[in-house]
Amino acid sequence: MAVSGDEVKLLGTWASPYAIRVKIALGLKGVSYEYLEQQLRENKSELLLKSNPVYKKVPVLIHKDQPICESAIIVQYIDEVWAGVGPAILPSDPYERAIARFWAVYIDDKWFPATIKIIKVKDEKEKAEAIEQSFAGLSLLEEAYKKSFKGKPFFGGDNIGYLDIAFGSFLGWVRAIEKISDIKLIDEAKFPLLAKWAERFGSVTTVKENIRRLTRWLSIIRSHSKFVARLHIVVYSTIAFVRKLFPYNMAVSGDEVKLLGTWASPYAIRDSRGELRVSEQQLREIRVSSSSNQTLCTRSLAGVGLHPSLGSIRTCHRALLAVYIDDKWFSATIKIIKKAEAIEQSFAGLSLLEEAYKKTSKEALLRGDNIGYLDIAFGSFLGWVKAIEKISDIKLIDEAKFPLLAKWAVHFCSVATAKEHIPKTDKVVEYYSKVLKALWNA
Known part of the structure; x- marks a missing residue:
């Protein structure tokens, strides 16, 4: 249709x-x-x-x-x-869907930023390092294809799927980078599975129509180098595995589900709930959920039920705000400890969130009567917010400036599972003073 x-x-x-x-x-x-x-x-x-x-x-x-x-x-x-029209893009299996989203985030956040550096850097040493990083990422993707998708024409199976689109959308740029730098990235000798996949993907009609001719890619890159230099990537993944398998009111034994994190990580706090057993792995940027010997890794939130169908416009707004909180607001807010001008950026972000709350949420919490996806995405940072306020002697979520957010924060922190997992302010302050401060000033 x-x-x-x-x-x-x-x-x-x-x-x-x-x-x-x-x-x-x-x-x-x-x-x-x-x-x-x-x-x-x-x-x-x-x-x-x-x-x-x-x-x-x-x-x-x-x-x-x-x-x-x-x-x-x-x-x-x-x-x-358009679920009833054409092939499904996302896998129907929750674990396969989570894996596709995980690798899509990796491509956006790690692999392509390293790859685009090949034509951005001027120093030959930096260029060689960027090529090595790109090859390392392609090796991981080759291995992932071999483990999970070998024997299938696409990452999505018999048809193009979510991961095919996420990865394949960069092929025009890959070909241009190869020509400019006189290198072969997706080399059949090094990455035979990816090379064959790229050939199949590029032959699909809708892909052919939308990935432009190489000459035009070269033209835009050469004539607009400033555009390339300012290219930035902000893509968010939503992993819908854990909550779908284990509804909110269903207790799960610690033997069945394990969570690896650090007590201070707001990303680990997002999944700390119920009988989940948390082990501390200091200073590692990883959060892993493991169920039935299947492992998921991401900084984003796992949540079906918490995160309703994206077919809802309102839900898409919440998903976008969750991206904004992670990629813009908290990045600016944590800088307050380091430099004063970040306070203004943090307030600007809170103003946007206050306005968004005013427009879309009239209930007690951002989702409605119960804690939802955006509540967890934002609320997981409240322990750090309170610590930053104490360290810097300022008030961020100030009732005078942001009355709706201030009331929301009180509501959120009064929920038993949130109260249990948000770290105590003094503990975060001590962690900053004894560990992070020295690292950040190094």
């Missing part, structure tokens, strides 16, 4: 791999849409600024006059809204 272009609009730029993701997803579902090319460096359109006031970037999907932002969220939204 095609949908008229009047109902669906896509704001993008032709060179954006993130906009290409959305185009491929819409093509797979047979959804017709109106495409609106955007200027990003200067003269951003009023429609873009109105549709994505938080990040002010593409892609933005507008469906029935409601904007959905962030490519990963948009692709999942498309899969759910």
